[in-house]
Amino acid sequence: MNMQTRIQEKFRALFGEDGILYASAGRINLIGEHTDYNGGYVFPGAIDCGIVAAIRLNGTDKVNVCSLDYDECCSFGLREEDAPEKAWARYVFGVCRETLKRGGKVEGFNAVFAGDVPLGAGLSSSAALESCFAFALNDLFANGIDKFELARIGQSTEHNYCGVKCGIMDQFASIFGQEGKLIRLNCKTMEYKYFPFHPEGYRLVLIDSCVKHELASSAYNRRRASCENAAAAIRKNHPEVEFLSDAKRVWLDEVRADIPEEDFLRAEYVIGEVQRVLDVCDALERGDYETVGEMMYQTHFGMSRLYEVSCEELDFLNKLARKMDVTGSRVMGGGFGGCTINLVRNELYDSFIAAAKKEFEARFGHAPKVYDVVISDGARRL
Numbered sequence: 001m002n003m004q005t006r007i008q009e010k011f012r013a014l015f016g017e018d019g020i021l022y023a024s025a026g027r028i029n030l031i032g033e034h035t036d037y038n039g040g041y042v043f044p045g046a047i048d049c050g051i052v053a054a055i056r057l058n059g060t061d062k063v064n065v066c067s068l069d070y071d072e073c074c075s076f077g078l079r080e081e082d083a084p085e086k087a088w089a090r091y092v093f094g095v096c097r098e099t100l101k102r103g104g105k106v107e108g109f110n111a112v113f114a115g116d117v118p119l120g121a122g123l124s125s126s127a128a129l130e131s132c133f134a135f136a137l138n139d140l141f142a143n144g145i146d147k148f149e150l151a152r153i154g155q156s157t158e159h160n161y162c163g164v165k166c167g168i169m170d171q172f173a174s175i176f177g178q179e180g181k182l183i184r185l186n187c188k189t190m191e192y193k194y195f196p197f198h199p200e201g202y203r204l205v206l207i208d209s210c211v212k213h214e215l216a217s218s219a220y221n222r223r224r225a226s227c228e229n230a231a232a233a234i235r236k237n238h239p240e241v242e243f244l245s246d247a248k249r250v251w252l253d254e255v256r257a258d259i260p261e262e263d264f265l266r267a268e269y270v271i272g273e274v275q276r277v278l279d280v281c282d283a284l285e286r287g288d289y290e291t292v293g294e295m296m297y298q299t300h301f302g303m304s305r306l307y308e309v310s311c312e313e314l315d316f317l318n319k320l321a322r323k324m325d326v327t328g329s330r331v332m333g334g335g336f337g338g339c340t341i342n343l344v345r346n347e348l349y350d351s352f353i354a355a356a357k358k359e360f361e362a363r364f365g366h367a368p369k370v371y372d373v374v375i376s377d378g379a380r381r382l
C-alpha cells in the first residue's frame, strides 16, 4: 500500500473522514555546505522522498497529530506553554507557533503524517516535516504568507523549539524545489536562480554510511559560533563585513593571531566554499563536469580537515571514490555522519557501487545504503 493510502486510512480510522493531502520534500545539496548561516551561497534541490500529511480543521483549539512511522499520536494546545515533549511533535508545534508569531491564523486541526526520507542521512527529514506543515497551514487558513517566510517558519522552528541554529538552505529547498532543477541561493540577499540539472553521461548517487553521531546539533552550533567569532574579528578592520561570506581570504589572514586557530580553520573553509559554489555553477553552464567533481573533492577535504564535520566512515567512502576515479564525491549536509554525494560516470556506476558496498562492509561491519538522486518538486497540495 502506498504512503498516501496508508495515511488516509489511518486518518479515516481516527477522525472518520478523509484529510486534505499535502507533501513536501527532503533535499540534496550539490555544493555549498555550512555557507548558509554565513550569508553565502548554497546549491540544493528537492528530492523525490519527503513527508506526506493528511490534515483537516477540527473546529477546536487543539491539534491532534499522529506519526505513522513512530506509530504515536500527540495532542497539544496552541499556546507557548502547551509545547509537547515528543521530539517529532515539537516540529509541528513549532510550525504552528511560528505561524502565529507572524500574524497567521492557526486553529485546531487533525493530522496524520508519514515520510520516506531516510532518517539521520543528512537529507533534511526535519525540514521536510516543517515545510509540509508550514505550507499546509498557510493554505488551510489562507494566511497568504509568502514562500520565503514559510521557509523561515521552518528555520525558526529549529532555532526555537529543536535547539539547532541552522541556516535557511534545507527549508528553502523543501519549499522552492522544482523537478529537474537545482537552486543557487544567495543566503544573504535571498536571490535565487534555478539551474536545470541533467548531467548527461553521469549519475548522482548518495551513499549512506548509516552512522549518526551523537551531539551533532551542539557540534553544529559550535561551528556556527566559530564562524561568527571570526567574522566579528574581521569586522573590526572591515566594517562592511556583515557575514563571514563577505570577507576576503586576506582579511582572514590579518586576524589569524587574534582568534583561536580552530575558528581560523573553520573560516578558511567557509570562505573557500562560497567561491566553490560560484565556480561549480559556471562549470555546470559549460557542461564541465570534471570541474564540478573536482570542487566536490575540495569541499570534502575542507569539511574533513578544516571544518571537521566528516568522520572515518565518510572519509573512507570519499577515498574509495577517488581511488576508483569517480568524478566527484564529498560528505553532504551538516555532516557528523550521513551520506556522501557522488557524481559518477555511467560506465563506472555499477562497479563503484559494488565496491563501495563490499569494501565498506568489510571495514565497518555493516552495509551502506545507496540512493539514486531524483530532483523533484518541493511543498505542494496533492
Ligand code: GLA
Residues within 6 Å of the ligand: 032, 033, 034, 035, 036, 037, 124, 166, 167, 168, 169, 170, 333, 334, 335
Ligand atoms: C544542515 C543545516 C543547514 C546547513 C547544512 C550544512 O543541513 O540545517 O542549514 O547549514 O547543515 O550546509
